[in-house]
Amino acid sequence: MEAYEWGHVLHRVLEHLQSDHDLEYVREHLLKMALASVGLTSQEARVFAWEKLGAEIVTYMNSDLHKECCQGKRIYSEMPFAVRLFEDVQERGTLSLNGVIDKVWLRADGKATVVDFKTHKYKSATQVKRIVEKYTPQLQLYAYAVEKLLHWRVDRAGLYMTATGSYMEVPCDLQARENLWKKMQILWTKADSRSEEKEKRLFS
Structure with missing residues (x-):
């Protein structure tokens, strides 16, 4: 994907992240939803996307800002x-x-x-x-x-x-x-x- 598409996917995940969402839910549901918004639906796409974006998602989940939110x-x-x-x-x-x-x-x-x-x-x-x-x-x-x-x-x-x-x-x-x-x-x-x-x- 283009850089702006990766940015869109990451935005979608972070925007929909809630306090009761764990990593499994993020990978299997939020990331799936975000990838579908740019036309990607395969399991391979989700695996690759998590390898690329997972660290940034986890960092936000552990941030003080997310906890405050x-x-x-x-x-x-x-x-x-x-x-x-x-x-x-x-x-x-x-x-x-x-x-x-x-x-x-x-x-x-x-x-x-x-x-x-x-x-x-x-x-x-x-x-x-x-x-x-x-x-x-x-x-x-x-x-x-x-x-x-x-x-x-x-x-x-x-x-x-x-x-x-x-x-x-x-x-x-x-x-x-x-x-x-x-x-x-x-x-x-x-x-x-x-x-x-x-x-x-x-x-x-």
Whole structure:
């Protein structure tokens, strides 16, 4: 398979993993389901996929992040969403945000954590920094969507890097999100007014 297909399979397994799933269930059911989503159904495919992805799956299963997720009062996996950000700005229509959040859960303290899985294979600290910077706005907007739709206060958001089993938090405080919001408003008001499209989409 192509690299993006392996990433898709790994995403599917981690997103559906629950606290009562052991390794046998993961191999025989979750991995089977994930491979079927890319058209692979043979036993040979499952054996090969486990040899390639098993270590990363086990690392996540043993991680503090997964343990915290399993203790969540409410948990959503692959949560699709669509929210409106700006409306009727200089008659440019509506700016909408839509996507799918890998994991979000409500903790015992009443606040929420948002996590996005990344299957990038990076080799240096510089690459890691670029990945975090690239996806920080996305995670901040995910936090906004969760608060808007589920009415949960999100105070933690981050990227779980499957290649190294590391979790990297991004700034998710209200000030950081307010700064992003201001930048987006500036870009939106400068959008091409000649566009016939009445609805713009971000992170679709």
